Amino acid sequence: MTNNEYDVIVVGARCAGSPTAMLLAKKGFRVLVVDRATFPSDTVSTHMIHAPGIAALQRWGLRDAVQASGCPAIERYSFDFGPITIAGRPRAVEGISAGFAPRRMVLDQILVDGADRAGAEVREGFSVEEFVIEDGVVVGIRGHGKDGVTVTERARIVIGADGRNSRLAKTVAPLQYSESPRLQCSYYTYWRDLPTDGFETVIRPYRGWAAIPTNDDLTMVVVGCPVAEMDAFRSDLEANYLKTFDLAPEFADRIAAATRVDRFAGAAVANYFRKPYGPGWALVGDAGYNKDSITAKGISDAFLDAERCAAALANHFDGGVAYDDAMAQYQRDRDTNALPIYEFTLQLATLEPPPLEMQQMLGAVAGNQDAEDDFVSITAGTVSPVEFFDPANIGRIMQAAA
Known part of the structure; x- marks a missing residue:
């Protein structure tokens, strides 16, 4: 490869990286995706892909591969609080309400293969030694593959999809906000x-x-x-x-x-948002935004993050939108969609007994199947906590129980 031959280099080829690389390659961009792992391989994970993530896989043509892996569809969610149990079927998104929870050695291979078929160059077993920065702009990576030979690759944009311990994030030190310690x-x-x-x-x-x-x-x-x-x-x-x-x-x-x-x-894990872009770099998935695993949202969020990031970069590369404008919109869309479930997740992650008012509300939900379906849909990601906990909605639930 010669200098500047890539439009994008993606560091990390799992749930955020491979989809980002795949989507950009499908748009005709020159993409290199690298990962120090070789696939199939395992990683710590919540496994669960909720309906919005399955809808993304459907859009990408990868849902059938997950289903064919022998992973059963998950159509019912239940929450046993002791005195009561709330159970139901999540509301559908794009006609999909069921989730799946594949092993990561299965899922990540499907995603890597999808990036490869889309035309991205995939290098497994590649370790990034450092990021190449010129005049304050990230312009590439330096690292080595299995042969141990150090190479330098350059791109217009370098994307960190390398998880919550992102090496790219440590290098560029983005603004971190809405933080919470491990709970x-x-x-x-x-x-x-x-x-x-x-x-x-x-x-x-x-x-x-x-x-x-x-x-x-x-x-x-x-x-x-x-x-x-x-x-x-x-x-x-x-x-x-x-x-x-x-x-x-x-x-x-x-x-x-x-x-x-x-x-x-x-x-x-810690809980945070990071500014997901800067001169020559971007962050997707856990590298840019992470929350406690109690709602098992990481994979689904990574998929949607990949779509937003890829769309923003396409708007910049082909749409004539200034880089900062395109990526600022990416950040706003991510935060607007993520913040309500982020706050809901942090409340759950304390594992503290719910206050009396919440207990009363949960008691009113139990036995009201519409309300139960809506409640389980919060975790599934098809009903926003803002919508469910709207005072008017809670009032309707309490009135029905009375």
């Missing part, structure tokens, strides 16, 4: 012979867990506890993980009859 830590593993009815969530004071069906007839079960208890919890991870289920005896019986088939994985 809860979560650990998961996989179980065989653990039937589950869709996306099951159990919420108890200062503990919570979810059971989600995935590939190979396995169920992923993730347990969360407040970050203040993280060190004590992981001091005997298996025992504390299993002890948590005693808070719901029926679930404890089910998991006692199941077989664990993998190691534990997990993390506690």
